[in-house]
Amino acid sequence: MVVPRVWRERVARYRMVGKKCPACGKVYFPPRDVCPTCHRESYGKMEDVELSGRGKVYSYTVVYQNVLGYELQKPYIMAIVEMEEGPRVTGQIVDCRPEDVEIGMPVRAVFRRLGEEGKDGVIVYGYKFVPDL
Amino acid sequence: MVGIVTYGSYIPKYRIRTEEIARVWGDNPERVKKGLRLISKSVPAPDEDTATIAVEAARNALRRRRIDPQEIGAIFVGSESHPYAVKPTATIVAEAIGATPFLTAADLEFACKAGTAGMQAVYGMVKAGMIKYGVAIGADTSQGAPGDALEYSASAGGTAFVIGKENVIAEINHTLSVTTDTPDFWRREGQMYPRHGGRFTGEPAYFYHVLTAARKMMEVMGTEPKDYRWAVFHQPNGKFPLAAAKRLGFTEEQVKKGLVTPYIGNTYSGSMVTGLSAVLDHAEPGDRILAVSFGSGAGSDAFDITVTDEMANYDRNAAPGVWDQIERGEFIDYALYVKFRKMLRMGGDPIA
Structure with a gap:
């Protein structure tokens, strides 16, 4: 991930700030500039909304491949999490064994390292999820 | 306040x-x-x-x-x-x-x-x-x-x-520090691991600074160990804070609640403050706390703290203790x- 992108997406990645359509009230994450339902009515009026970070596992998969940068974490869980506010968000589930994850399990967002641009590059931080005990 | x-x-x-x-x-x-x-x-x-x-x-x-x-x-x-x-x-x-x-x-x-x-x-x-x-x-x-x-x-x-x-x-009634140039533990630039002076880390480093800061605080505030319900000392291991407490006249009961190092190790900059956090998880209005950190190099910061009535309105359970x-x-x-x-x-x- 290049530096300008890391910088541009930091608020969304750090605090899960999405957008809410003022016309229909639907919440989008990642943020969108236009509501795909309300189009013109929403243009320029989409409001920032910080998600609570709480949600439920909608679906998941366990990755056993040696994905670059994730060698130390495999096997790891990638999930689609349905957030309290509605959006479905893709994210890693950590502090959880693959055999313990299940659909419908409550999770909450935590702040973790997502990766780094090599040993001398920028460190990318953002949300992952943990079981919400 | x-x-x-x-x-x-x-x-x-x-x-x-x-x-x-x-x-x-x-x-x-x-x-x-x-x-x-x-x-x-x-x-x-x-x-x-x-x-x-x-x-x-x-x-x-x-x-x-x-x-x-x-x-x-x-x-x-x-x-x-x-x-x-x-x-x-x-x-x-x-x-x-x-x-x-x-x-x-x-x-x-x-x-x-x-x-x-x-x-x-x-x-x-x-x-x-x-x-x-x-x-x-x-x-x-x-x-x-x-x-x-x-x-x-x-x-x-x-x-x-x-x-x-x-x-x-929790009102901070007073804070003071003790600082000297004591090479008990260090890490040079570019080195991965720190080095330490072995037994030298005890008496002239940890104990001198922690005990001096604690004694100075009690002298300034006109207090004695029995005036505090809780005491927290920096915890590089489970032994030093108990020894410091004993030498100052505190009981094991006063330090036990904040003694977390035996189970989670020394969290360094997180050490004394996490001990204090553990004490605040259980403290009641009116409780007085003496908290003394230690950093190699070396120095100690001491805090005299009193838990206020506001603690009763505070939602400690909103986050894990x-x-x-x-x-x-x-x-x-x-x-x-x-x-x-x-x-x-x-x-x-x-x-x-």
């Missing part, structure tokens, strides 16, 4: 037992367990570092009291394991809790006491009327060289305090520990 408005701690989930480290290095685990009173220590996950720990600690503080992050005027993060050599951890924390852009932020380093140095800095700024709220965080993912005695204790964790004037749950987090640990073996701490030379890594 200036004091703690809210606080929160974060301890990584993973742990390694003293026996497991001793097994690898051929040490007698009973000597470590009895001699240093270390049972286990926390281990950060591969995707955790001082910044992630500091953010989680700060968020736990803000869960317990929902202050407006835009009213935070300063964030200081004390650590000896900042993820960047140049690029502040405090900026990452500020962004992650929504405190940017109108605040000052900086990283501090003073071995194990950088977190309390941050508390003093924001205490002063709040008292002077410069800022409404200041956040001081002590957090670390410390490392001891493999096979060194420090490997049994060097661990990960952190605690955040929000200092302010309104809705104070220190002992709750200690109990949820998951134990790993030395091989996984080596992987988690990134001590393996991977393909593509340089030879030396």
